[in-house]
Amino acid sequence: MRLRTFGLACFAAFLMAVAPRAATAQQEVSVDFRGGLGIPTGDLGNVEDMGPAFTVGLDVGIHPRIALRAEGGAEIYSGTDLSTGVTAPNMTLTHFNGGLLFHLMPPASDQRFSADVNVGGGITILTSDRRSYSIITSGGAGTAIVDYSNIYPAVNAGLSLAYALTPQVDAFVSGQGSLTFAKDTDPNSQQLALIAPEASTLGNVFSFPITVGLRFNFQP
16 A cells, blocks of 8 residues: 555656646647556466556647657456465556657547557556465465565556547547566465466566546647
8 A cells, every 4th residue: 555655646746747847838738537447367367357447647749649648547456266265365556657649640620530559668566455375285284375565667558549529628448558577486476376276476467458538638
């Protein structure tokens, strides 16, 4: 919880620092809010069910078809029921990324539809609730404890398709892929692999949130 609070504070400070500079430069600024479904894949998908995903983003135009982008979001997953009769711990991926947004279509005042691609990188905070599991290993009975609270580097990329409701408001659907460079040598990852045959260490973690949202456009 302290890691997520610290991350949110840093992200808020970044937004406050960027927005005034954008206004003085007379550039278009956009703020978007999105929510939807997070889809865990690979090793994460073996132990987590799909869950809600949320993102808040800020775009600052530096060219008619390019913008700087900063975003923060979270994917909240519930542990799945495993073959050993236990439930995997609930996990949350909290992302803070910066990067570039590219407008695929040239700007036009009468154009309703638009498509954007974003690429970037930052950090992901991987947290879980604390769970203890009774296990049997070659050395006898024991206990596995999973209690993630780790920060890892990450990259992300995505595509958004939007429809202009008004000149200032767009509705859009977005697919984002996030790759978190977790470590399968982490003690929590090693403990996770002991709780069921289908559970394994979490190396690189890939998740895919599909969301819908609203984007608000401002021209200082």
